[in-house]
Amino acid sequence: MVPDQPGSLGAVASAVGMAGGDIVGVDVVEHRADGTAVDDFLIDLPAGKLPDTLVSACLSVDDVDVEFVGHYSPGAGLHRDLEAVEAMTEDPRRALEVLVDLLPGVFRSGWALLLAADGSTLRVERAAGGAPEADGYEAPWLPLATAARLPTHEGWAPESWHDVVAVGAPVASTGQTVVFGRDGGPRILDSELARLAHLVALAQVVGRGPQSPGLGQRERQHLGGSGVA
Incomplete structure (x- = not known):
């Protein structure tokens, strides 16, 4: 900071x-x-x-603070938002799966999940990174109406979630949910939550195929200026 x-x-x-x-x-x-x-x-x-x-x-610099230090090996697959969108457009039918695969690199997070539309029951359709166990648990925060921070210390969560910070965004067209999390932190910023919602919305646009409008200049400017947390 x-x-x-x-x-x-x-x-x-x-x-x-x-x-x-x-x-x-x-x-x-x-x-x-x-x-x-x-x-x-x-x-x-x-x-x-x-x-x-x-x-x-x-x-040593005045008014500077260090919030988190992470280690990334060479070739660790770190990505920017626009790179994720370009990867989705190369395989539009699998846009959501591609996005989930790339989210750990986009957000420097440990893992990501694509959850099926199944009421309040966690059903994992796609997992990337070292995601904690999830299948079959009843989560009171599902289904999500908007992008939100997820409560991981409440009674629903298994032990593997207790040291996790996580956010999720709904896939409006299908009822699915995209989640990414960090084990032990750092905290997920408001800007990162907004970026997740934006990327999920773009995945839906890409997934609808050629008949839907392509990315406009505003979306490209937004993605080109986004940072990676």
């Missing part, structure tokens, strides 16, 4: 460089009303360097 003002990103980038980190990519994830922004740095760290070095470097 950095002050949302000119020079902040440059100051963090300089500190990371001084610590030996090579910045591969930066995405602005969220602008906040309090004058701060959440940015996602993808950094290549030389062998022998510990992530703690980068954390200390970032914290």
Whole structure:
């Protein structure tokens, strides 16, 4: 998290460089009303360097805080929103399944699920990553009317969900639900929840095939400017 003002990103980038980190990519994830922004740095760290070095470097910059540090191996399949949409258009009949497969890379999450339309019963149609057990449990939050954060500490949830932060978005045309989650955090931002809803809506557009309008300029601008959390 950095002050949302000119020079902040440059100051963090300089500190990371001084610590030996090579910045591969930066995405602005969220602008906040309090004058701060959440940015996602993808950094290549030389062998022998510990992530703690980068954390200390970032914290040396005034008013900067580090919310989460994750590790990604080379070729880990990280994606941007627009790349996910392009992949869906290559296989439109499987647009929702393709989206679920790519969500862990888009949101830096641990896993994603496509749930069948089956009232309040969890029925998994597609799973990506190390998703927790779900089939057959009764979830009081189903069916979803809008994209929402999911209660994972209530009585319905099996133990494998208790340390999870998760969000879901309904597939309006079919009654299915798309979910992604992180085991142990970090928290899912409001902007990420909005992006999930947008991607699910686009998957429905793509899935309807050539007879439906293609992506307009507004949608492409939205996706092109989206960050990856």
